[in-house]
């Protein structure tokens with residue numbers, strides 16, 4: 401079964417998205433350690449914010465098929481180093497979170513994800529409005545980058561697109 405690990409800054413909305421994707425009716429609390437659900441591994445924001453934890457992310461990534469890179473649209477900062485997804489062999493999905501918020505800057509969040517992910521789909525989501533959830537579930541069912549690209553091309557909207565870096 402395909403599985404996804406969620407990474408992103410403290411408070412980016414990883415646990416809220418996890419519960420929304422799984423249709424769990426529980427509210428997220430601060431994540432203290434790696435938490436395994438059905439097909440999702442939720443991580444504490446500290447794991448992505450502190451490079452000392454990169455080895456934990458690396459090790460955990462071996463257990464999944466996809467890595468979801470969450471960028472909070474209400475956070476002007478991005479904690480992902482440029483090209484971060486290049487350090488992993490797993491299929492990347494960029495996810496903009498909290499698109500519903502009045503404070504959201506979705507365009508900025510997309511630009512931040514484009515720097516973090518050299519190639520892959522990017523989804524604009526809101527756990528509160530259940531936006532982008534189906535697309536994320538469907539993408540995690542894809543087995544190759546090409547399958548994800550084909551999915552994006554056949555499900556075109558403003559909230560999903562495929563990012564490719566032409567020159568590296």
Ligand SMILES: Nc1nc2c(ncn2[C@@H]2O[C@H](COP(=O)(O)OP(=O)(O)OP(=O)(O)O)[C@@H](O)[C@H]2O)c(=O)[nH]1
Nearest residue numbers: 410411412413414415416428431445498526527528
């Ligand atoms: N407006 C809005 N707020 C959200 C959304 N998703 C999460 N939040 C809020 O963002 C805050 C942090 O959410 P969490 O899901 O706990 O974030 P996290 O990434 O799991 O945080 P850590 O576990 O500390 O790493 C909470 O107050 C949520 O209510 C969303 O889609 N829209």
Ligand SMILES: [Mg+2]
Nearest residue numbers: 414415430431
């Ligand atoms: Mg959490």
